[in-house]
Amino acid sequence: MIFRLRWHLLLLVLLFNLAGCAGMFQRTAQLALNAERERAGLERKEIDLPHGLHYVYLEGGQGEPLMLLHGFGGNKDNFVRVARALTPHYRVIIPDHIGFGESAHPPQADYTPAAQVANLRELARALGVTRLHLGGNSMGGQIALAYAALHPDEVASLWLIDAAGVWSGPKSELAETILGGGRNRLIVRNEDQFADLFSFAMSDPPFVPRPFLNVLAQERIRNADLEERIFQQIAGTSVEQQIKGLRIPSLVVWGAEDRVIHPGTAEVMHTLLPHSEVIVMPGTGHMPMLEKPQQSAQDYLRFRASLAGNQ
Template sequence: MRVLKWLLAAGLVAVAAATGLVYAAPEWVTRLAIDADRQRAGLVRKEIVLPDGLRFAYLEGGQGEPLMLLHGFGADKDNFTRVARLLTPHYRVIVPDLTGFGESARLAGADYRPRAQAARLRAFAGALGVGKLHLGGSSMGGQIALTYAAAYPAEVASLWLLAPSGVWSAPKSELADIYQSTGRNPLIARSKEEFARTFEFVMNDPPFVPRPILDVIAKGVVANAPLAEYIFKQLVGESVEARASGLATPALIVWGQQDRAIHVGSAAVLQRLMPRSQVVVMPGVGHLPMVERPRQSADDYLRFRAGTN
């Protein structure tokens, strides 16, 4: 009994110490947590500069067929770290920061529409020695992935589309209603408080993140707000429906039933357009299935890939 009490007391002290560190040194703890997640996922941070001078920061790990994963608007490469832990045992996983976000190049006045981003990613893949690949993308990343497959169909073996944007004939989402009626974009945060609200907006069942760590993550997002607004204006009205129509690439389309950013009805629209697609809708999940349900997301994807093989 004494040993049990001692262990309990030691555990409480450890929790208190960890909690204290989060508040005393949030930036150090945040860096430590990110590095630990990457290590668990078998991912290593790398950089490459393309011949035209464009710089990409990216995560890479695992072996096998290349699987490139593209994050969404306002996010970065670490949006895929949790699910990548379950994918690196099977594939060579490559997760870049898209141009304009994270640690990759931020080009003032550049073209950030999906076609331009897809062309940059194709050059990035080529620099890594990757020809044909499997592509996955969340939100804006899904829109870019679909555009990539439509532009270079012989180079994309399959698509994993996690609530991709650009399906404008679908029912309007809460995000679209807010943006059209007020001009305010819930995805663009200009303060720590707004970022905390964005975090709640995009996920129905988010992982627990202490507020001091959330505030550290917010710094980079808030600093990038002017460029993010410029990019968003280029994306508005960029439909993927014509590109998706008749596209024969095998595709897994995933949506959260409680997605407030892009209406879940978009999934049915895409499925009708893409003859080799299948849909998974996750109850209780918001806009980021791979963050909210990494295990289910990975299991569904592995089953899909087994079927395509």
């Protein structure tokens, strides 16, 4: 959704905004984005799959494949900051899901977790990957769980960051609002709603100037109608019965201040996954990998080291 910027790039953004150069401002925003990717050792790539779907993804590093899956309304850059600590150890692959970011947006496609799993599995095969580690935030975590349930022999471990798809836990603030007939704050139709979502989804969001938020908001505004449809499909799909007893090693991470999916869900997930451990991060909202990228990476590296020690 959002990423931190280096101060000199933020200064450039502010200068271009003050000068009133809208086009130049957008180019500067892209410059900042490219700099963050380069710093993380990631390269933007594209591929057309045999069945016609177009994926855009980031890739960098060497070693065992680690695929990171962004959440609802997000994109591949949600994981750039945390990936900086991961590319020295793993081959990191971060796709835009079909329906989001720069990947294909077929309007009438099936966007359920199982359908996205089929797409991602085809992507993995096209990249020469037959067994991988999976990480996912929110909807991305739901898709990772579905992938592991459908293809357990192909998933070496799971990194579940405020993962969706287990709906029997306590109701979150977002769920209570929607059930009460209020607006779904995950759907963005104007710049003010995007700014609201930025503070709603994260307890400790990185500082980003409002003009830059407005640039980032445009992708969400353009995609709002499709996102309404996708939200109904993922919200109506539980993976709880599929994953019950799944023995894949799993690190379950939750922000203690998550207002999107209640932190109490972490314990439900822990009960369902017998080889899981739980980390609850204080002062953190729905996106720990953006709010606390260094701690998130350290916790994951420790988790992976523990797996290697048990082999």
